[in-house]
Amino acid sequence: MENAIELKNLVKRFKTKQKEAGLAGSFKSLFKSKYKELIAVDNVSFNLKKGEIVGFIGPNGAGKSTTIKILAGILFPDSGDISVLGMNPQKDRKKLAFKIGCVFGQKPQLWYHLPAIDTFNLFSKIYELDDEEYKKRLDSLVKMFEVEEILNTPVRKLSLGQRMRCEIVASMLHKPEILFLDEPTIGLDIVAKQKIRELIMDLNKKEKVTILLTSHDTQDIEHLCERIIIINHGRVVYDGSIEKLQKDYLSNKIVSVKFSSEFKGLDMLGIRTISSNKYSADFEIKTEKISIQKFIDSLIKKYDIIDINIAGTPIEEVITKIYGEK
Amino acid sequence: MKKYFEIGKINLMNNLAYSSEFFLKSLFILVILFIFVNIWKAAYAGKEIIDGFTIAMIIWYMLMTESIVTSGSTVIREVNADIQSGGVAYQLNKPYSYIGYYFAKSVTYKLISLVITFGIGAILVYLLVGGIKVSLLSIPLILVSVILALILDFFMLLCIALVAFWFEDTTSLRWIYDKILFTIGGMLVPLEIFPAWLEKISAVLPFSFAVYQPAKLFVSFSMARFLEVTVIQIAYILLFAIIATLIYKKGIGRVTINGG
Numbered sequence: 108m109e110n111a112i113e114l115k116n117l118v119k120r121f122k123t124k125q126k127e128a129g130l131a132g133s134f135k136s137l138f139k140s141k142y143k144e145l146i147a148v149d150n151v152s153f154n155l156k157k158g159e160i161v162g163f164i165g166p167n168g169a170g171k172s173t174t175i176k177i178l179a180g181i182l183f184p185d186s187g188d189i190s191v192l193g194m195n196p197q198k199d200r201k202k203l204a205f206k207i208g209c210v211f212g213q214k215p216q217l218w219y220h221l222p223a224i225d226t227f228n229l230f231s232k233i234y235e236l237d238d239e240e241y242k243k244r245l246d247s248l249v250k251m252f253e254v255e256e257i258l259n260t261p262v263r264k265l266s267l268g269q270r271m272r273c274e275i276v277a278s279m280l281h282k283p284e285i286l287f288l289d290e291p292t293i294g295l296d297i298v299a300k301q302k303i304r305e306l307i308m309d310l311n312k313k314e315k316v317t318i319l320l321t322s323h324d325t326q327d328i329e330h331l332c333e334r335i336i337i338i339n340h341g342r343v344v345y346d347g348s349i350e351k352l353q354k355d356y357l358s359n360k361i362v363s364v365k366f367s368s369e370f371k372g373l374d375m376l377g378i379r380t381i382s383s384n385k386y387s388a389d390f391e392i393k394t395e396k397i398s399i400q401k402f403i404d405s406l407i408k409k410y411d412i413i414d415i416n417i418a419g420t421p422i423e424e425v426i427t428k429i430y431g432e433k
Numbered sequence: 434m435k436k437y438f439e440i441g442k443i444n445l446m447n448n449l450a451y452s453s454e455f456f457l458k459s460l461f462i463l464v465i466l467f468i469f470v471n472i473w474k475a476a477y478a479g480k481e482i483i484d485g486f487t488i489a490m491i492i493w494y495m496l497m498t499e500s501i502v503t504s505g506s507t508v509i510r511e512v513n514a515d516i517q518s519g520g521v522a523y524q525l526n527k528p529y530s531y532i533g534y535y536f537a538k539s540v541t542y543k544l545i546s547l548v549i550t551f552g553i554g555a556i557l558v559y560l561l562v563g564g565i566k567v568s569l570l571s572i573p574l575i576l577v578s579v580i581l582a583l584i585l586d587f588f589m590l591l592c593i594a595l596v597a598f599w600f601e602d603t604t605s606l607r608w609i610y611d612k613i614l615f616t617i618g619g620m621l622v623p624l625e626i627f628p629a630w631l632e633k634i635s636a637v638l639p640f641s642f643a644v645y646q647p648a649k650l651f652v653s654f655s656m657a658r659f660l661e662v663t664v665i666q667i668a669y670i671l672l673f674a675i676i677a678t679l680i681y682k683k684g685i686g687r688v689t690i691n692g693g
Binding site for chain 2: 176179180181182183200201202204205207209211214216218219220221225226228229232233234235261
């Protein structure tokens with residue numbers, strides 16, 4: 108399949124002004140500015156196939172948003188080869204703008220004091236849409252996102268979930284081939300999050316739009332993406348399927364056991380007791396050192412067991428572990 | 434072109450959602466005008482004409498300059514906010530020109546604001562000092578001059594606003610610019626009141642073409658003067674538009690976006 112995005116050796120540095128603490132520091136910085144250089148994106152490369160939906164995650168300040176903004180032509184890179192739909196985003200910013208859509212969860216693009224429909228109408232002009240086609244398009248998106256009822260309510264009166272649905276509609280009016288979603292579920296409650304996820308999934312399926320999604324909610328990623336790219340300290344630390352991530356990083360299993368006899372501890376290689384009390388315990392099993400079967404066998408020999416539950420490490424923990432790596 | 438017209442339109446709608454701000458600003462002008470009418474009355478005690486202005490002319494002149502200057506432009510505040518909040522990201526991912534976007538927003542806003550302020554002020558001025566002679570034919574030409582003044586003001590402000598790409602906050606520069614318009618721009622008094630040397634310098638600087646020149650045309654119109662002013666206004670507009678474009682081109686590569 109063709110690539111929608113090709114990114115090779117992207118580097119972006121920022122200079123930030125430094126100031127010593129206190130008033131004296133403020134005066135000092137009036138005369139002499141000290142700058143600290145920060146590498147926000149350090150040699151990042153990846154490709155996105157057309158129609159793919161990829162989760163792009165990393166801790167705060169890892170370089171996710173910077174990368175997305177470079178892909179959208181908003182920021183200029185220091186070096187690297189970038190091709191988005193065959194175009195260079197910095198050189199062809201306006202031309203590319205017709206083919207991409209962006210939603211930055213933390214920054215609204217809808218006109219705050221006006222109803223969303225006014226922004227939609229404005230965008231139809233900005234994106235030079237044919238009136239007839241725009242009406243049809245708006246109609247279908249409005250139905251899909253269930254925003255008929257709130258079209259004429261000033262945006263400032265909408266709930267965050269309603270607003271986010273309208274934000275996505277605004278970004279989809281011109282049928283972009285790529286959609287950048289930067290934390291689209293930020294601040295939403297569970298129900299609203301679920302709704303947004305379903306809609307994003309629908310968009311990807313029905314319109315074959317390529318989606319690059321960032322989120323701090325691992326559930327978003329688990330529900331939506333087959334592939335994830337993890338970035339930390341400006342570098343890609345993982346690029347592959349979620350399953351593979353679980354296999355690679357999750358050789359550990361969590362086993363919870365309930366006993367009918369009193370539990371007096373278990374000391375074996377590859378087993379860590381996470382927590383325990385008289386009649387129950389949670390163990391972490393390093394499966395490369397000891398198989399689950401061996402562990403259970405030896406457990407059964409020592410204790411009477413009422414119930415046993417085996418679970419993988421939650422993806423969240425894997426990601427926490429990766430974030431913690433230097 | 435059409436998209437910029439639509440941007441201007443939606444900006445007006447957005448501002449009219451808070452129309453009280455428009456009117457409050459205009460009401461404030463009434464207070465200023467009332468004070469100045471009294472000051473000028475004292476200055477004119479016994480005199481018919483000062484530096485070629487009757488008292489009625491000078492008050493109408495002031496109404497025009499006040500209306501132009503207070504029509505304001507949100508471009509400085511908005512570009513600052515764009516840069517500080519990272520909202521610039523949304524301006525740059527749309528298929529329009531960043532400068533064109535603010536041009537459309539600012540000029541429509543200024544024009545409407547000016548019309549409202551002038552309209553409200555005109556009633557008070559008429560009641561206090563009576564009318565002045567303005568020929569019907571000159572009105573559209575004066576309007577052209579006023580619109581060009583607003584455009585010139587916009588591009589000068591834009592040059593300041595875009596410095597935000599480097600300094601993030603340009604409100605202090607704006608403060609200085611405003612004071613320049615108040616003085617050598619001719620907002621507070623017509624340039625004729627100045628000493629001759631200062632009058633000469635002020636009359637060729639771009640600031641007077643954003644304030645003094647159109648207001649002077651309004652109270653004493655002459656065709657020759659109109660043509661001269663228009664040509665120079667257009668030249669200055671081009672100059673500042675080019676400077677703004679250069680600043681923009683240089684600055685856009687260094688945009689950093691706060692708040693991830």
